[in-house]
Amino acid sequence: NELYRAQIHLYKHVYNFVSSMALKSVMELGIADVIDNHGKPMTLNELATSLKLHPSKVNILHRFLRLLTYNGFFVKTTVNAKEGGEGEIAYSLTPPSKLLVSGKSTCLAPIVKGALHPSSLDMWSASKQWFNEDKEQTLFESATGESFWDFLNKQSDTLSMFQDAMASDSRMFELALQENKHVFEGLESLVDVGGGTGGVTKLINKAFPHLKCTVFDQPQVVGNLTGTENLNFVGGDMFKSIPPADAVLLKWVLHDWNDEQSLKILKNSKEAISGKGKDGKVIIIDISIDETSDDRELTGLQLDYDLVMLTMFLGKEREKKEWEKLIYDAGFSSYKIRTISGFKSIIEVFP
Numbered sequence: 381n382e383l384y385r386a387q388i389h390l391y392k393h394v395y396n397f398v399s400s401m402a403l404k405s406v407m408e409l410g411i412a413d414v415i416d417n418h419g420k421p422m423t424l425n426e427l428a429t430s431l432k433l434h435p436s437k438v439n440i441l442h443r444f445l446r447l448l449t450y451n452g453f454f455v456k457t458t459v460n461a462k463e464g465g466e467g468e469i470a471y472s473l474t475p476p477s478k479l480l481v482s483g484k485s486t487c488l489a490p491i492v493k494g495a496l497h498p499s500s501l502d503m504w505s506a507s508k509q510w511f512n513e514d515k516e517q518t519l520f521e522s523a524t525g526e527s528f529w530d531f532l533n534k535q536s537d538t539l540s541m542f543q544d545a546m547a548s549d550s551r552m553f554e555l556a557l558q559e560n561k562h563v564f565e566g567l568e569s570l571v572d573v574g575g576g577t578g579g580v581t582k583l584i585n586k587a588f589p590h591l592k593c594t595v596f597d598q599p600q601v602v603g604n605l606t607g608t609e610n611l612n613f614v615g616g617d618m619f620k621s622i623p624p625a626d627a628v629l630l631k632w633v634l635h636d637w638n639d640e641q642s643l644k645i646l647k648n649s650k651e652a653i654s655g656k657g658k659d660g661k662v663i664i665i666d667i668s669i670d671e672t673s674d675d676r677e678l679t680g681l682q683l684d685y686d687l688v689m690l691t692m693f694l695g696k697e698r699e700k701k702e703w704e705k706l707i708y709d710a711g712f713s714s715y716k717i718r719t720i721s722g723f724k725s726i727i728e729v730f731p
């Protein structure tokens with residue numbers, strides 16, 4: 381009956397937060413590390429013992445693992461099956477939960493921790509007031525009275541939590557970089573605008589040791605960071621000016637900003653690459669929403685990010701035609717866009 385099917389769809393979306401929170405709990409308990417260290421499927425009791433859980437928590441752990449197994453984060457196998465006996469259920473990691481194993485370049489636990497921090501969740505209790513107020517501000521500002529950037533910069537632990545999150549996502553870029561080396565070939569200098577602690581720049585510098593790389597971010601972000609021979613940190617304001625280079629890299633930056641602010645950043649980027657008469661370029665790495673895609677999980681993630689950017693930064697995720705308009709409005713003459721592994725695209729923009 382379609383009425384009950386509608387009710388199931390409605391309630392499923394109401395309780396989507398439960399699987400996010402279960403994932404957060406598993407990340408906090410370090411279950412991926414425990415199973416990875418064990419080296420083979422782990423029974424519930426082995427897991428509970430290793431996690432030093434109180435006996436009353438063993439069944440709770442079982443229920444969490446059941447939901448997360450259903451959602452593709454674990455697989456169940458049977459171990460210790462005696463002759464004709466049942467054996468025991470044991471849990472193994474899957475590719476998504478392997479991304480929570482610490483100490484690897486593919487560890488995304490920091491972004492799970494950051495994105496599910498109360499600062500990203502509590503603000504939603506102010507959504508009604510946000511919609512009804514006549515002020516243009518983020519949901520975060522409506523709820524807390526300060527911008528998310530000010531909140532992050534206020535305490536070192538929140539800033540480092542955010543930077544660890546960005547760095548963890550950047551380490552995933554290594555694969556995409558190998559598949560897109562041609563984008564960086566022939567460059568003598570590159571400035572990574574909004575580069576934070578230099579996660580991506582270090583990867584590029586490793587792949588292209590002769591490329592002079594500059595990490596450009598706010599003074600309080602890069603102030604006390606020291607570079608190496610071909611990688612230096614420069615503090616400044618990308619809305620004022622960007623240090624000159626053959627290429628400007630904007631990875632996961634423009635989606636934080638509305639069209640007016642993004643135009644300003646792109647115009648300053650155009651200034652920065654137009655020195656020395658070289659035909660420089662701007663390299664944008666960001667989400668480009670493909671509404672025609674039939675990959676519902678990919679498009680769903682991209683639309684989730686659009687609301688995260690809207691509510692926290694008054695930013696947005698852009699479709700291809702929106703990128704095109706922004707690029708041409710900023711005075712560039714052409715661009716090349718291609719999806720890179722995962723949910724982002726790489727857009728080369730030429731003056």
Ligand SMILES: OCc1ccc2c(c1)OC[C@]1(O)c3cc4c(cc3O[C@H]21)OCO4
Pocket residue numbers: 491493494495497499500541542543545546632633635636688692
């Ligand atoms: O373009 C920048 C950019 C890129 C990704 C993310 C940003 C901003 O903020 C929202 C977000 O969901 C988030 C919020 C966080 C966090 C990490 C984190 O990852 C997500 O650590 C503390 O709070």
